[in-house]
Amino acid sequence: MNEILEILAENARITPEEIAKLTGQSVSAVKNLIKKYEKEGVIVKYKTVINKDLLEEPHPLVRALIEVSITPQKDLGFDYVAERIYSFPEVKSCYLVSGTYDLLVEVEGENIQTVSNFVASKLSSMSHVRRTTTHFLLKKYKEDGHALKKGKQKQRLNISF
Amino acid sequence: MEISKTVEQLKPSGIRLFFDLVLNMKDVISLGVGEPDFVTPWRIREKAIFSLEQGYTSYTSNKGMIELRRMIAHYLERRYRLHYDCEEEMLITVGVSEGLDIGIRAILNPGEKVLIHEPSYVSYPAVVELAGGKPILLKTDIKNGFKLTPGQIDKACGKGVKALMINYPCNPTGASYTKKELREIARIADKHDLIILSDEVYDELTYDFDHTPLATLPGMKKRVIYFNGFSKTFAMTGFRLGWACGPSKVIGAMTKIHQYTMLCASIMSQMAGIEALRGNFADVMEMKKEYMRRRRFVVSRLNEIGLTCHMPEGAFYVFPSIKKFSNNSLEFATDLLKKKKVALVPGTAFGDSTEGFVRISYASSYENLKEAMLRIESYLKNK
Numbered sequence: 195m196n197e198i199l200e201i202l203a204e205n206a207r208i209t210p211e212e213i214a215k216l217t218g219q220s221v222s223a224v225k226n227l228i229k230k231y232e233k234e235g236v237i238v239k240y241k242t243v244i245n246k247d248l249l250e251e252p253h254p255l256v257r258a259l260i261e262v263s264i265t266p267q268k269d270l271g272f273d274y275v276a277e278r279i280y281s282f283p284e285v286k287s288c289y290l291v292s293g294t295y296d297l298l299v300e301v302e303g304e305n306i307q308t309v310s311n312f313v314a315s316k317l318s319s320m321s322h323v324r325r326t327t328t329h330f331l332l333k334k335y336k337e338d339g340h341a342l343k344k345g346k347q348k349q350r351l352n353i354s355f
Numbered sequence: 356m357e358i359s360k361t362v363e364q365l366k367p368s369g370i371r372l373f374f375d376l377v378l379n380m381k382d383v384i385s386l387g388v389g390e391p392d393f394v395t396p397w398r399i400r401e402k403a404i405f406s407l408e409q410g411y412t413s414y415t416s417n418k419g420m421i422e423l424r425r426m427i428a429h430y431l432e433r434r435y436r437l438h439y440d441c442e443e444e445m446l447i448t449v450g451v452s453e454g455l456d457i458g459i460r461a462i463l464n465p466g467e468k469v470l471i472h473e474p475s476y477v478s479y480p481a482v483v484e485l486a487g488g489k490p491i492l493l494k495t496d497i498k499n500g501f502k503l504t505p506g507q508i509d510k511a512c513g514k515g516v517k518a519l520m521i522n523y524p525c526n527p528t529g530a531s532y533t534k535k536e537l538r539e540i541a542r543i544a545d546k547h548d549l550i551i552l553s554d555e556v557y558d559e560l561t562y563d564f565d566h567t568p569l570a571t572l573p574g575m576k577k578r579v580i581y582f583n584g585f586s587k588t589f590a591m592t593g594f595r596l597g598w599a600c601g602p603s604k605v606i607g608a609m610t611k612i613h614q615y616t617m618l619c620a621s622i623m624s625q626m627a628g629i630e631a632l633r634g635n636f637a638d639v640m641e642m643k644k645e646y647m648r649r650r651r652f653v654v655s656r657l658n659e660i661g662l663t664c665h666m667p668e669g670a671f672y673v674f675p676s677i678k679k680f681s682n683n684s685l686e687f688a689t690d691l692l693k694k695k696k697v698a699l700v701p702g703t704a705f706g707d708s709t710e711g712f713v714r715i716s717y718a719s720s721y722e723n724l725k726e727a728m729l730r731i732e733s734y735l736k737n738k
Contacts, residue, residue: 201648205721212725215655216648353377353387353698355477355526 529667
């Protein structure tokens with residue numbers, strides 16, 4: 195992966211000026227490359243990783259991972275059904291996977307009831323969907339390479355030779 | 356109680372008071388740390404824990420576990436085409452610090468001289484003096500990127516000069532040498548029959564060219580004691596684990612001292628070392644990449660705010676001049692600490708001739724570095 199993308203993937207708020215300093219490139223070169231990536235859709239969007247467990251919201255959203263087995267469509271493969279599924283806004287991510295089922299779908303809803311209803315009325319009833327298995331997420335430990343628990347303070351001395 | 360004259364005459368760390376000041380102050384942004392800010396990769400820590408669970412709590416052979424020595428020999432072979440016999444030409448030490456001490460003690464007779472570049476890591480002159488030798492300090496210049504020149508070594512050689520201690524990439528300057536430059540140094544060493552103690556603990560943190568171990572140059576193996584360790588490459592400073600390689604005679608002599616004084620390196624650390632070398636070095640490469648970025652950032656910012664510095668070739672230090680602002684690096688560092696809560700190390704800690712410089716360590720997060728640079732900038736503006 196390009197170094198600029200690596201830096202942005204870690205910290206979306208970093209400025210082109212700072213990236214230029216870190217990579218030894220000119221500011222305009224960095225800006226142009228970022229623009230190009232945005233235009234090409236390589237950079238999809240800039241977002242923030244939030245540990246929602248720390249927000250004391252009265253009604254936290256619930257998430258579930260759903261294994262979906264489907265019958266592939268002639269000439270269309272899995273893509274046709276996948277698109278029908280991921281077009282629902284409730285679906286946060288959708289992957290085609292190898293193994294005993296086909297699609298791994300992450301769904302978010304207000305509570306267990308809403309998610310269950312979505313699965314029952316939308317997902318499992320969809321034609322070509324053969325079977326679903328729903329796993330509600332109980333606790334999030336690590337997301338996108340980041341452990342969500344704050345690490346202990348490091349023991350390193352503040353000064354040493 | 357009466358203290359030995361040698362120890363009493365050892366240069367007291369004049370810097371101690373400053374260190375105490377830093378250690379007692381809260382909320383300091385520190386650029387004064389001589390160790391990685393990464394924690395040891397989990398696979399290595401996990402192996403150390405597992406080895407304890409398995410009951411690895413005993414002594415090992417004085418030279419260190421044979422499995423570890425084999426791994427190191429294999430690594431040196433693969434990495435540098437550097438051949439050392441892990442039975443006869445290698446000793447596992449408690450960090451490179453111990454290695455340097457027993458290396459010097461193994462070769463030096465009282466009164467013999469050792470050439471050391473200045474600035475240098477703090478222990479170099481001390482271990483020579485403790486062994487009854489005399490350190491000859493060779494001043495390196497910012498104009499040469501703080502590198503020793505062959506002419507300088509040539510001129511300093513003479514009666515009683517037995518060895519040269521060299522550290523590259525260098526703590527505190529980050530200076531390193533290309534293969535071509537090392538060949539020149541090797542030529543002078545040959546001319547004067549010098550022993551070279553080559554401390555290459557920062558070798559994997561070399562940024563602009565490939566690191567060349569001195570011992571790989573033709574004819575050098577017989578006069579080089581090669582030191583390296585796990586501290587910097589794998590962020591394992593607290594494990595205290597290093598190795599020394601050299602001709603079997605000198606390794607035998609060093610092993611003698613090691614067996615009487617240290618016995619062996621800790622077995623948990625040695626087990627962790629085996630795991631460290633077993634990996635594919637992806638974690639090492641990740642850390643290196645991060646250091647490279649910070650190096651560019653820090654050098655560019657420092658020059659921007661008026662602290663002139665060269666681009667260091669390795670390690671994780673920059674060594675800027677503060678002469679535009681102060682003639683006293685200890686005063687400068689103390690004042691900066693008190694006013695802006697940024698800690699760095701005065702250049703004089705690494706030799707008297709390095710007045711007018713400070714060591715800045717970029718083994719600190721980007722956010723910290725950014726904030727520290729802002730604080731230094733505002734400090735200099737009001738000076």
